[in-house]
Amino acid sequence: xxxxxxxxxxxxxxxxxxxxxxxxxxxxxxxxxxxxxxxxxxxxxxxxxxxxxxxxxxxxxxxxxxxxxxxxxxxxxxxxxxxxxxxxxxxxxxxxxxxxxxxxxxxxxxxxxxxxxxxxxxxxxxxxxxxxxxxxxxxxxxxxxxxxxxxxxxxxxxxxxxxxxxxxxxxxxxxxxxxxxxxxxxxxxxxxxxxxxxxxxxxxxxxxxxxxxxxxxxxxxxxxxxxxxxxxxxxxxxxxxxxxxxxxxxxxxxxxxxxxxxxxxx
Ligand SMILES: Cc1cc2nc3c(=O)[nH]c(=O)nc-3n(C[C@H](O)[C@H](O)[C@H](O)COP(=O)(O)OP(=O)(O)OC[C@H]3O[C@@H](n4cnc5c(N)ncnc54)[C@H](O)[C@@H]3O)c2cc1C
Ligand code: FES
Numbered sequence: 001x002x003x004x005x006x007x008x009x010x011x012x013x014x015x016x017x018x019x020x021x022x023x024x025x026x027x028x029x030x031x032x033x034x035x036x037x038x039x040x041x042x043x044x045x046x047x048x049x050x051x052x053x054x055x056x057x058x059x060x061x062x063x064x065x066x067x068x069x070x071x072x073x074x075x076x077x078x079x080x081x082x083x084x085x086x087x088x089x090x091x092x093x094x095x096x097x098x099x100x101x102x103x104x105x106x107x108x109x110x111x112x113x114x115x116x117x118x119x120x121x122x123x124x125x126x127x128x129x130x131x132x133x134x135x136x137x138x139x140x141x142x143x144x145x146x147x148x149x150x151x152x153x154x155x156x157x158x159x160x161x162x163x164x165x166x167x168x169x170x171x172x173x174x175x176x177x178x179x180x181x182x183x184x185x186x187x188x189x190x191x192x193x194x195x196x197x198x199x200x201x202x203x204x205x206x207x208x209x210x211x212x213x214x215x216x217x218x219x220x221x222x223x224x225x226x227x228x229x230x231x232x233x234x235x236x237x238x239x240x241x242x243x244x245x246x247x248x249x250x251x252x253x254x255x256x257x258x259x260x261x262x263x264x265x266x
Contacts, residue, residue, distance in 0.1 A: 003029075003093075005029050005092050006089045006090070009024055010025050010064075010086060016145035018073045019072040019082075019148060020082050021070050022069050024090070025064060025065055030060050030065055031062075033060075033094065033095035034099035034100075035121075036100040037094065037099050038055060038056045038094060038095070038120075039055055039057060040094065040224075040225035041081060041090050041091070042090060043080050043084070051077070051223065052093065053078065054246070055070075056120040058119040059122045059126065060123060060126070069119070070118065070119040070148060093226070096225055097249060097250050101215065102133065105133070107188050107190040108134075109136070109189075110192070111124070111136065111192045111193070112138045112175055112179055112193040113137065113140070114139075114194075115196060116148075117217070117219065118195075119194075121153075122149055122156075125153055125158050129156045129157055134158060135159070136189075137160045137161070139161070139163070140162070140175025141165075142165045143165070143168045143169075144162075144164055144169035147170075174202075175199065176199060179203060189212050192214070192215050192217075193214065193216050193254070194217035203216070208254075214253070215252070215254065217249075217252075218252065220245040224246070226246065227244050234248075235257075
C-alpha cells in the first residue's frame with residue numbers, strides 16, 4: 001500500500017567518492033516493500049528542492065526497523081540527499097511500482113547490474129537466499145569503485161562476477177562480455193537487469209536471441225511518481241501504447257519494451 005512516511009537518517013556508509021548507502025529508520029516502510037519497488041523522497045524545505053526524486057529500495061534491516069537507499073551524486077537532488085545530516089527526517093512516498101518476480105525453482109536467476117542499477121538487487125538477492133536460490137550476479141562499472149555492495153552479495157552466498165571498463169577489477173570491458181560467457185554454458189536462466197540503457201538493450205537482445213525470460217527495471221526521470229504527470233512513459237508492445245514507468249513499471253518483461261520507440265534515445 002502507498003503511504004507517505006517520515007524516515008530518519010541514522011547511518012551513512014561511504015561506498016565510493018560519489019556514492020553512499022543511507023540507512024533510514026521508518027515505522028513500517030521497511031516491512032512493506034518488495035524488491036524492485038521504489039520510493040519518492042522529498043527533502044526538508046530548507047534544501048530548496050520542491051520535487052521528490054525516485055530511489056530503489058536497496059536493502060532492509062528488520063532488527064533496526066530500517067531500509068537503505070544507495071545514492072550516487074549526479075545533480076542537486078542526489079547531492080543534497082547524500083549529504084543530509086544524520087538525524088534528519090525526510091518524507092518517503094511508497095512503496096511504488098512493480099517488483100521483480102523470483103524465477104521458478106528450475107531456473108537460475110542471472111542478474112546483470114550496472115552502476116546505481118545495482119541498488120534494487122541486494123533486497124532481491126536477500127529474498128532469493130531466503131528461498132534457497134543462488135543467483136549469478138554480474139556487476140559492471142567504469143572502475144572498481146562503481147562495483148557497489150559486492151561484499152554484501154557474496155555474503156548472501158551469491159556467485160558474483162565483475163567487469164570494469166578500465167580493468168581495475170574483474171574482466172576488463174563490459175559486463176555484457178561476462179554475460180556472453182555465462183550464457184555459453186547452461187540455458188535454464190531467468191535474466192534480470194537494471195542499469196544504463198545501452199547495457200539494458202544489449203542484455204535484452206542477448207536474452208531474446210536465446211529465448212530466455214528477462215525482467216528489466218527502467219530508471220526513467222520522474223516528476224510525480226504517482227501516474228499523474230506522464231513524464232516517465234515507456235512504449236510497450238502488448239497494448240501498443242505508452243505506459244507509465246512509475247505505475248506500470250519500473251519492472252517490465254524486456255520483450256514488452258519497444259526499445260526502438262524509446263522517447264529517451266541512447
Ligand atoms: C525507479 C527509479 C529508481 C532509481 N533508483 C536510484 C537509486 O537507487 N540510486 C540512485 O542514485 N539513483 C536512482 N535513480 C535515479 C535518480 O532518481 C536520479 O539520479 C535523480 O533523480 C537525479 O536527481 P538530481 O536532482 O540529483 O539530478 P538532476 O539535477 O535532476 O540531473 C542530473 C543528471 O542526472 C540525470 N538524471 C536525472 N534523473 C535521472 C534518472 N532517473 N536516471 C538517470 N539519470 C538521471 C540527468 O539527465 C542529469 O544528467 C532511480 C530512478 C528511478 C526512476
Ligand atoms: S512520474 Fe508522473 S506519471 Fe510517472
